[in-house]
Amino acid sequence: MIKEALYWELKGERIHCFLCPNHCHIKEGHIGACGVREVQRDVESSHLKLVTINYGEITSFAIDPIEKKPLYMFKPGNVILSIGSFGCNFKCSFCQNYSISQYKADSTYISPNELIDILKKTDSEIKNNIGIAFTYNEPSIWFEYVYDCAQMIKDKLPDKKIVLVSNGYITKEPLIELLPFIDAMNIDLKGDDIFYKQLCNGGLGHVLETVKLAHNFGVHIEITTLLINGENTDNETVQLLGDFLHNLDKKIPLHISRYFPNYKLDNPPTTLDEMKNAYNYLIKKLDNVFVGNVSEYEREYITKVD
Numbered sequence: 001m002i003k004e005a006l007y008w009e010l011k012g013e014r015i016h017c018f019l020c021p022n023h024c025h026i027k028e029g030h031i032g033a034c035g036v037r038e039v040q041r042d043v044e045s046s047h048l049k050l051v052t053i054n055y056g057e058i059t060s061f062a063i064d065p066i067e068k069k070p071l072y073m074f075k076p077g078n079v080i081l082s083i084g085s086f087g088c089n090f091k092c093s094f095c096q097n098y099s100i101s102q103y104k105a106d107s108t109y110i111s112p113n114e115l116i117d118i119l120k121k122t123d124s125e126i127k128n129n130i131g132i133a134f135t136y137n138e139p140s141i142w143f144e145y146v147y148d149c150a151q152m153i154k155d156k157l158p159d160k161k162i163v164l165v166s167n168g169y170i171t172k173e174p175l176i177e178l179l180p181f182i183d184a185m186n187i188d189l190k191g192d193d194i195f196y197k198q199l200c201n202g203g204l205g206h207v208l209e210t211v212k213l214a215h216n217f218g219v220h221i222e223i224t225t226l227l228i229n230g231e232n233t234d235n236e237t238v239q240l241l242g243d244f245l246h247n248l249d250k251k252i253p254l255h256i257s258r259y260f261p262n263y264k265l266d267n268p269p270t271t272l273d274e275m276k277n278a279y280n281y282l283i284k285k286l287d288n289v290f291v292g293n294v295s296e297y298e299r300e301y302i303t304k305v306d
């Protein structure tokens with residue numbers, strides 16, 4: 001569904017969108033870097049306006065264990081209704097969900113009211129569903145829908161938890177508006193600033209700000225870092241990420257996940273020794289480091305501290 005967007009201003013013949021740090025300046029008929037915010041001319045006023053084209057458009061829908069988000073220290077043992085749309089403000093060459101993040105995938109419209117009904121129905125069938133997760137593609141560029149749903153859920157079903165799985169690339173103003181409705185977030189911390197610029201078309205600084213803001217606001221946060229062979233497994237990057245979290249709060253759980261080739265990136269899989277080297281540093285800095293995308297045998301090898 002197309003709906004007028006929030007967080008934009010008219011700048012001459014273009015519209016400046018400031019929902020995320022990309023700060024796109026978009027011409028009439030064009031779309032922002034996220035692929036979901038388009039400049040159109042209002043039929044009645046003939047003024048330019050920014051619209052969102054993925055409001056309520058659902059591409060992915062599942063009931064997942066909360067641990068799959070991954071959130072290991074927030075309501076463990078429960079499940080959560082998980083939905084996603086299409087679009088992303090990053091262009092990660094290694095994206096695991098590129099079919100919905102980088103393309104306008106087929107979708108079905110579900111209004112916020114219908115989503116509440118689905119949540120209620122799910123409750124009658126599944127006892128340990130704790131709420132809803134906005135996940136699979138980037139929820140911050142789905143802002144209008146996520147905000148409307150979150151507000152409505154907290155009003156009508158106050159016991160339900162709201163979770164975001166995000167790249168953290170959002171400007172301060174919308175983030176502060178959304179945080180009061182959010183219970184938990186998993187935020188990616190992908191690498192140093194060069195990594196963000198070269199592999200994602202993004203930047204590290206704003207992501208660190210999001211992590212700090214969400215944590216200081218009292219939202220439960222966990223962090224995920226996909227360790228990619230030869231890209232972010234060097235000691236400097238691992239130390240940068242580990243030290244940032246250590247200084248913020250060493251109890252914040254960190255998930256390090258093993259990379260395998262995907263989408264446009266064909267580096268060989270991250271070696272077990274690269275994983276082990278990172279784990280060895282991080283576990284000395286942080287209380288909770290989890291290793292993902294490995295077998296039990298591999299996990300044992302990686303987590304055996306030297």
Ligand code: SF4
Binds near residue numbers: 031032034
């Ligand atoms: S939300 Fe989309 S249109 Fe707006 S600044 Fe970010 S990438 Fe550009």
